[in-house]
Every structure is written in structure tokens, then in C-alpha cells.
Amino acid sequence: MQALAVTPGDKDSLRLMDVADPARGDGPVLVETLSVGLCGTDVEIVGAQYGESPPGQDYLVLGHENLGRVLEAPEDSGLVKGDLVVGIVRRPDPEPCKACASGEWDMCLNGNYTEHGIKGLDGFAREHWRADPEAMVKLDPGLEDVGVLLEPTTIVAKAWEQVHRIGQRAFFDPRTAVVTGAGPVGLLAAMMGIQQGLEVHVFDIVTDGPKPQLVHDLGATYHSDPLPTSGIKPEVLIECTGVTPVILDALACRAQDAITCLTGVSGTGKQTPVDVGALNRKEVLMNGVVFGSVNANRRHYDAGAQALAKADPSWLRRLISRRMSLENFAEAFKRQPEDVKVVLDLARRGSAGLRVHD
Numbered sequence: 001m002q003a004l005a006v007t008p009g010d011k012d013s014l015r016l017m018d019v020a021d022p023a024r025g026d027g028p029v030l031v032e033t034l035s036v037g038l039c040g041t042d043v044e045i046v047g048a049q050y051g052e053s054p055p056g057q058d059y060l061v062l063g064h065e066n067l068g069r070v071l072e073a074p075e076d077s078g079l080v081k082g083d084l085v086v087g088i089v090r091r092p093d094p095e096p097c098k099a100c101a102s103g104e105w106d107m108c109l110n111g112n113y114t115e116h117g118i119k120g121l122d123g124f125a126r127e128h129w130r131a132d133p134e135a136m137v138k139l140d141p142g143l144e145d146v147g148v149l150l151e152p153t154t155i156v157a158k159a160w161e162q163v164h165r166i167g168q169r170a171f172f173d174p175r176t177a178v179v180t181g182a183g184p185v186g187l188l189a190a191m192m193g194i195q196q197g198l199e200v201h202v203f204d205i206v207t208d209g210p211k212p213q214l215v216h217d218l219g220a221t222y223h224s225d226p227l228p229t230s231g232i233k234p235e236v237l238i239e240c241t242g243v244t245p246v247i248l249d250a251l252a253c254r255a256q257d258a259i260t261c262l263t264g265v266s267g268t269g270k271q272t273p274v275d276v277g278a279l280n281r282k283e284v285l286m287n288g289v290v291f292g293s294v295n296a297n298r299r300h301y302d303a304g305a306q307a308l309a310k311a312d313p314s315w316l317r318r319l320i321s322r323r324m325s326l327e328n329f330a331e332a333f334k335r336q337p338e339d340v341k342v343v344l345d346l347a348r349r350g351s352a353g354l355r356v357h358d
Helices: 041-044 147-167 184-197 208-217 244-251 276-285 298-310 313-318 325-330
Strands: 001-005 014-018 031-039 066-073 084-087 114-118 128-130 136-137 176-180 201-202 221-223 236-239 259-262 289-292 320-325 341-345
Touching: 001 325, 014 325, 031 084, 031 147, 031 201, 066 147, 084 147, 136 276, 136 298, 147 184, 147 221, 147 236, 147 259, 147 289, 147 341, 176 184, 176 244, 184 201, 184 208, 184 236, 184 298, 184 313, 208 221, 208 313, 236 244, 244 259, 244 276, 320 325, 325 341
Parallel strands: 176 201, 176 236, 201 221, 236 259, 259 289, 320 341
Antiparallel strands: 001 014, 031 066, 031 128, 031 341, 066 084, 084 136
16 A cells, blocks of 8 residues: 655655555554645654654654544444544553553653654554554544544644643633634634633734634634734733744733643754743743643543534635645645645545645
């Protein structure tokens, strides 16, 4: 079968290759891949910034954002042929540590976890894959067009869960939320904020293209100016860019007792002057909380699936700006001005792909 793979550590080694069918030892549930979403993590792996092959293998199949259809499953699995499923990206470490043993593998304590398409496990950009039933999440059939958005939704589902858990330290009645970054993760974070009845403001640098309208149609407010000039002081801030100046703005412009979640992974090697004393003074005197969040466990997959099911399906479909065939992977990786989310559609065999218009 065909798969999209790289040689980790070898820059620009992305290629289509023939790989063996999934081994039965991978799990009793056989899944046909329908679509795979592309994100910055995939771009960084292609650029040899990180990525780890499975043991005994010199290549890594890409693809962690995924959607598939069950082809065969055991009778006692809770799954039947035709079910829509999403494979859970991170799997517990084999020891396991106490966090992984309790189902909190997103909080792994020793770093020995594996991740499909990223670290030690092949991804889903292949025609078929196998896994155990507990390593996948069943989706409502109505999400077939947009179910590939579940994995990025889990990131912000976890972020929002942690925000509310931290808020229970004291009185917590948020009214206003700010999201920095209007990429897929930022837009999904805003969607979940709107679903909670919050006043949501989204900050990004673009002034045209689909993002401002997507934010508006969500019921949120779009800003292309920096957060400090807006005068907004949110009780909750979800940072989705990883851009250092934006992070510093986010830490400077918040309400009393505010909670800030950092979800964007920053680049390294550049020094930015920061008055740590002033930052510490502000955090202490305002009872501020700043925390980082990465990956997700099954609880967050379930919460993300519920959030997608409640959302306007036509709005979700507009997040997918391009659908490309697997054969046209190179074109899919070329960033276009109006891209929001690019998806490899494995069902679109031999087609040049489809640009999805508003």
C-alpha cells in the first residue's frame, strides 16, 4: 500500500512509498484512511527539526490528524464495519509511568510515550492502519466531512478543561476570552469559547482572506491590531501562535486573576529582552496563572467530538481550505495565501485536488 513518509533527520525526504500492509499485531481493528490533516508539526518533521522512526525502521509514515472508516472489527469491540473513527495520536509509555497508567498519557512523566506520525509510531497517511479499539474514537456519521478536525480540536478541548480546573482555585466567573492566532487551533479555541457563552476576541495579523469572516460568522470579534492597543483585559487567554512578541503581549494584557494557556510551540535561538522582575511582580500582584498545554488524552478526544457535533457543520467545512489527493502531497505542502487547513484526501485517488471556497 502507499504511504507518505520521511527519513527523520534527512531534510526534505518527504516521499510516497510502498509499505507493507498493517500487521495484525498492531490491533484487531482494521481502518481505511479517509483523510489526513496537515499542520506545522508535519512541516517541521519534513524540515528535519524532529521526528523519530519506529524501532527497526528507517522511515516514518507521517500524519497525526486523521479520519478513517472501520473495515473490520471484533464483535466485542464496540465498533462495526462502516463506523467513522479517529486514531488517538499519543500512546502510553510501556512502563508505564503513573500518569500514563491512569490514562493521562498527555502528561507523561518520563517521556517514553509514542506518537503516531511523530515519535516512534507510523502515522495515518497510509491507505490502511490497525489498532486496538481503545486507541480510537468513534465519531457521529454526520462528521464525515469534518471529522479530520478532531485532533486539533482536542488540543483546545484540553486547554479549556485545564483553564476551568485551575479556575476552581477560587471564585471564577469569566466573561471575556482572547485567542491569539486565527489558524485552525485558534479558530477552534474561539469556537469552544463561543459555545461556553463567552465574549470572544481573536487576534491575528491578516486583514483579508477567510480568517476575519470565519471569526465574524462564529460570533466572535476579529482584531488585526496588537492586543495592547485594544484595551481588552480578558479573564481567559488562549495563546495559539508561539510567537514571542505575541506571548509577551498576552502576558501583559489581562484582567485580575486571569488564566493564560500557552499552546503554541515557539522557535528557539533568538533572544528577546524581558524584564523578568516586572513580569513576576505583575503575576504575583494579580494572582495570575500561566500554563502550557500539549497533546490530549481520550477525555479530550471525547470532549472535542462533542464540540464538533454542536458546531455549525458549514462553518467547520470552511476551515478546510484545500483538499488534495495523496499523490499531490507536494502541492499540499506549499502554503497558499488563503490556506486555513489543508487536508490530504486519500479517497481522492489520482485527482489534482479541490480548493474549497467559502
